[in-house]
Amino acid sequence: MNRNFKFKAADKPDPVYFEQIFAEKPGGGILANPEFDVLKSSAVGKNAEGKIVPIKAYRLVEAAEADATTIKIAKGSGVKEGDILATGRIGVACTKVDTETSEDYDVVTVTLGVAIDAGKVLYQSKVASVDVDPDKGIEEAVDAEPFVKPLYILGTFVPANEGDFEVRLINGANLRKETANVADEVVALMKSIDLV
Secondary structure, three states: OOOOOOOOOOOOOOOOOOOEEEEOOOOEEEEOOOOEEEEOOOEEOOOOOOOEEEEEEEOOOOEEOOOOEEEEOOOOOOOOOOEEEEEEEEEOOEEEOOOOOOOOOOOOOOOOOOOOOOOOEEEEEOOOOOOOOHHHHHHOOOOOOEEOOOEEEEEEOOOOOOEEEOOOEEEEEOOOOOOOOOOOHHHOOOOOOOOO
């Protein structure tokens, strides 16, 4: 008999972000109200007002050639027009974000000028680097750097636009490279965080 039976598919399991956590800020902290969902394993730091804010991470779902004018970024990054996307020392502002083309990714109009492999995580930079093409007579180039100085890795998922949120702040951990929502360049600035 199947009376009053209702099938409900299981929720998609959360990915494993952490291999090992060995240091946390006692009591955690308060993340300022984000405009987008912030995933566990995202890097956070303090802005000019002293509030804890996330550093956006943009994971490529498809490799990009050096001459590409658009890239495909996994959904959920919070990317918006004007964000400065960076890899290594190169940071370029995106001029358009198409969120309608796919349920899995956003198409971002930006020309970084370097080839990037699928799965690479770009980071939100505070400054755009000057065009580094020597044929164009560039006098000085500025290195890209994270939006804020990375201090912790977030141990809590934070939903968008629900106010300031109490969070777990991790300052010592081994993160899974395949799932962590943080760029290699950002992790390199944190002493006790490693991608494995």
